[in-house]
Amino acid sequence: MGMMISRRMFVAGAAASAFALRGGAWAQGPDGLVVRTKSGVLRGEMAGDARVFRGVPFAEAPVGALRFRPPVKGKAWTGERAATEFAAAAMQPGGxxxxxxxxxxxxxxxxxxxxxPFPVFVWIHGGGFTGGRSFDPVQDGAKFANAGIVCVTVAYRLGVFGFLDFEPLLGASYAGSANNGLRDVIASLAWVKEDIGAFGGDAARVTIGGESAGAKLADILMGVPSAEGLFHQVISESGGAERIAPRANALKVGKGFGEVWGKGDLLTADPKALIEAQTSFMKTWPQHFPLRAEIDGVLIPxxxxxxxxAGSTKGKRLLIGTNREESASFIGPHPAKDPGAGDLGNLPVGTFDEVYAKYAGLYPEMSVEGRRIRATTAEEYWIPSMRALDAHVRGGGKAWDYRVDFFETTGRLKDYAYHSLETPMIWDKPRESVGNAVAEASLSGQMHAAWVAFIQGETPAAAGLPVWPAYRSDTRDTMIFDTTSRIEAKPQEAEMRLWDGLL
Structure with missing residues (x-):
């Protein structure tokens, strides 16, 4: 990965004179590896056939007086800035x-x-709002670039730095700070709108996407009025827009963290100490994923x-789906007890138990373990994604729905289409270590090609896949990705009805 760079590591020189500006805003040098953005000159490097620019700042460092504050647009620099090393990841446990x-x-x-101009794909990494990085080796954008797409991977503040409301602890001026991680993503999209043309990207054809927490942020952004003009399509892998707290709940979480933290100065504390307190807090808090965006009445009304x-994504396109047994990654196989508050992202245990009790009658042939996984998958991923999908179509958008049924034939999670299983395939990085590696390589090529077609503005399609019809709420035609993929109408219809009126 190389040594991380700081904001002050530049290649000095009069690079601005190395090439002529076109349109007075930005331009590429003769080899395309030197670009002038509105903030300054960047030098990238070649990685195979792709031009790569790493560690590009899109906002000021959120430190000192900017800790726990909304992102501030980055300042311009002079000279030529090297963009050849990844910057550091956000603060998080472990890593x-x-x-x-x-x-x-x-x-x-x-x-x-x-x-x-090329279409643009902006990727928001996952990690439960507390982990992850924009430079995970799996999410290397070279394959998308080789397909004629400008791929951008973005970072955002995590944990208490990006998803905790500090108003109860620091005063009214910090109200809504639980949305700072989301604001960081919006700031990156504003940078894309302003500067992606320097890299050959088309700011009028921007697809945002992500997996898990990244997909949830993308889905939430579909309902953020101030973000409407920053993207034109959405890809949501195992997402949903329910990972969000009412304001009263966000304030309660802020107070709860304060009780764990004690009386130390939050604004000058060592960031590692804040992460340690975050870990202690999350171990005792009764709700899963307490650190989340909030309905603050300002950014999110x-x-x-x-x-x-109501139409915030009218005219936009959405590709959305989940994996059949997402929760196998977290609670199984063979958990010690039935699902509790620590396994649920959206519902109180009592409400969940009423639904879960009906799974035995719906799937009598399924093991207890299998029913437990299916029900928690629905609560956290599948039903929230379907709620976002149906809202998008009702509001005048167009969508394509999928479900991943493909599973590994070896390993601890064999036979399960578990959470994040599809991610390497989307980036066309099939694994050679699994028992059915040949089948995974084939599906990987198909899924990557379908994603590329969607990003390019076409119907998602690939050689070997059946024709993928657009989603309609009455038929719910869904692409089932498997060793032999198929279209299925109204999959899991009886199971879906168990969740009517919830989430």
Missing amino acids: GTFSQSEDCLYLNVWAPKGKG RLPVETIA
Whole structure:
């Protein structure tokens, strides 16, 4: 990975004179590896056939007086800035294999050769709002760049730095700070709108996407009024827009963290101490994923699905889906007890138990373990995704729905289409270590090609896949990705009805 760079590591020189500006805003040098953005000159490097720019700042470092504050647009620099090393990841528990820092608001760009204009794919990493990084080796954008797409991977503040409301602890001026991680993503999209043309990207064709927490942020952004003009399509892998707290709950979580923290100065504390307190807090808090965005009445005026259904994504396109047994990654196989509050992201245990009790009658042939996994998958991923999907279509958007049934034939999670199983395939990085590696390689090529087609503005399609019809709420035609993929109408219809009126 190389040594991480700071904001002050530049290649000095009069690079601005090395090439002429076109349009007075930004330009590429003759080899495409030197670009002038509105903030300054960047030098990237080639990685195979892709031009790569790493560690590009899109906001000021959120440190010192900016800790727990909304992101501030980055300042311009002079001279030529090297963009050849990844910046540090956001502060998070663990992560011994890569550097971490509060100074984390950077993005990475993989661009095709040539001037474009090319469609743009902005990837928001997952990690439960408390972990992850924009430079995971799986999410290397070279394959997308080789397909004629400018791929951008973005970072955002995690945990208490990005998803805790500090108003109860620091005063009214910190109200809504639980949305700072989301604001970071919005700031990165504003940078894309302003500067992606320097890399050959088309700011009028931006697809945002992500997996898990990244997909949830993308889905929430569909219901954020101020973000409407920053993207045109959405890809949601195992997402949903329900990972959001009413304001009263966000304030309660802020107070709860304060009780664990004690009386130390939050604004000058060592960031590692804050992460340690976060870990202690999350172990005792009765709700799963307490650190989440909030309905603050400013950035997010109401539940995102309500805003989406009212037309915030009218005319936009959505590709969305989940894996059949997402929760196998977390609670199974063979958990010690039935699901409790620590396994649920959205519902109180009592409400969940009423639904879960009906799974035995619906799937009598399924093991207890299998029913437990299916029900918690529905609560956290499948039903929230379907709620976002239906709201999008009601609001005038177009969508394609999928479910991943493909599973590994070896290993601890064999026979399960578990959470994140599809991620390497989307990036066309099939694994050679699984028992059915040949089948995974074939499906990987198909899924990557379908994602590329969608990003390019076409119907998602690939050789070997059946024709994928657009989603309709009455037929619910769904692409089932498997060793032999198929279209299925109204999959899991009886199971879906168990969740009517919930979430």
